[in-house]
Amino acid sequence: MGIYNALYAKVITHHVVREKQLMSRASRQKGQRGEREICKLLADKLGGEYKRNLMQTQDGGYDVLGLDGYAIEVKFQEKLQIEKWWEQTVQQASVERLPVLFFRRSREPWRVVVPHDYWYTRKNSSIPMEKRSILYYSVIPVDDFMEQVNEDTRSTAKT
Numbered sequence: 839m840g841i842y843n844a845l846y847a848k849v850i851t852h853h854v855v856r857e858k859q860l861m862s863r864a865s866r867q868k869g870q871r872g873e874r875e876i877c878k879l880l881a882d883k884l885g886g887e888y889k890r891n892l893m894q895t896q897d898g899g900y901d902v903l904g905l906d907g908y909a910i911e912v913k914f915q916e917k918l919q920i921e922k923w924w925e926q927t928v929q930q931a932s933v934e935r936l937p938v939l940f941f942r943r944s945r946e947p948w949r950v951v952v953p954h955d956y957w958y959t960r961k962n963s964s965i966p967m968e969k970r971s972i973l974y975y976s977v978i979p980v981d982d983f984m985e986q987v988n989e990d991t992r993s994t995a996k997t
């Protein structure tokens with residue numbers, strides 16, 4: 839009887855461990871799918887080429903490369919943890935890059951998190967990035983973010 843219980847427990851333990859491995863693989867794949875969606879969204883709305891940062895897990899850093907001046911983090915998860923994600927996004931952005939978080943749950947539109955003073959500081963370059971508040975953020979529609987980036991790009995091209 840004791841041996842049977844030990845074997846049964848081993849089978850159940852193995853099954854639970856295997857299930858967790860499958861869940862984490864599915865989560866990684868969902869995250870990668872979200873990153874690809876954002877790369878395509880940026881390319882469609884802004885033009886240019888955007889790529890997933892494949893070295894992020896090894897070197898750290900943000901998820902999407904190609905938008906100069908921005909450190910883009912992408913979260914495609916069902917459980918919203920915006921404060922936690924925002925903290926990670928800000929930590930992974932360098933002083934020269936503006937932290938930006940794209941997030942969504944399944945069957946919902948993408949939304950964007952930017953520093954709460956984003957609209958002010960984008961127009962007032964006299965405020966150094968390191969002085970921006972990282973404690974507060976704003977959640978905005980994707981189109982508003984894209985419009986602002988397009989406006990900034992046009993302003994930079996004129997000067």
